[in-house]
Amino acid sequence: EAQVTQNPRYLITVTGKKLTVTCSQNMNHEYMSWYRQDPGLGLRQIYYSMNVEVTDKGDVPEGYKVSRKEKRNFPLILESPSPNQTSLYFCASSLAGQLNSPLHFGNGTRLTVT
């Protein structure tokens, strides 16, 4: 089954403790992206990647890092999480970088930073 898989689904952590949210897609998509969803704000892009070893900042990149060493994986790294990073995170992938092909989303990771 074609899908985007995120792990974990739920994560509670404390301020300053490094964490990684994994994302993997099995559709051989070139484009991958991370969004965060907050009430009243919709979804906002954190980082995106057009292909292996090619990453770029989205609208809200502060406090996040990403890497794209393999085509299928695009982990999101929070080096020193803070409470304002409490949010619902979505990984997404698309066949083409011009985004005129559908964006496929994972089921989300709900992160709480205390």
Add this chain to the structure above:
Amino acid sequence: GENVEQHPSTLSVQEGDSAVIKCTYSDSASNYFPWYKQELGKGPQLIIDIRSNVGEKKDQRIAVTLNKTAKHFSLHITETQPEDSAVYFCAAVPQGAQKLVFGQGTRLTINP
């Protein structure tokens, strides 16, 4: 940059009635406008999209209209059913950009 405004934030309709959700965008160069449906505990899923060279597109009970002059686009759901209850997001893709700019979302509730 692009800004997308979505209204209403919540919408409640009787089963069988129609529902309309409206979005406006600011960047006249935006050229792709998808709509996503998000069910509880799941990620958004594309339900319909429209490109800037088309004024209307329909897929069974769902239709989207685009008015480029006014810079707004709308989602129309006819003959609503309980399974249509979800959060709906509109989005726009600015020309040359590598991201979707989302509206704030509309929580649609279908009352039996």
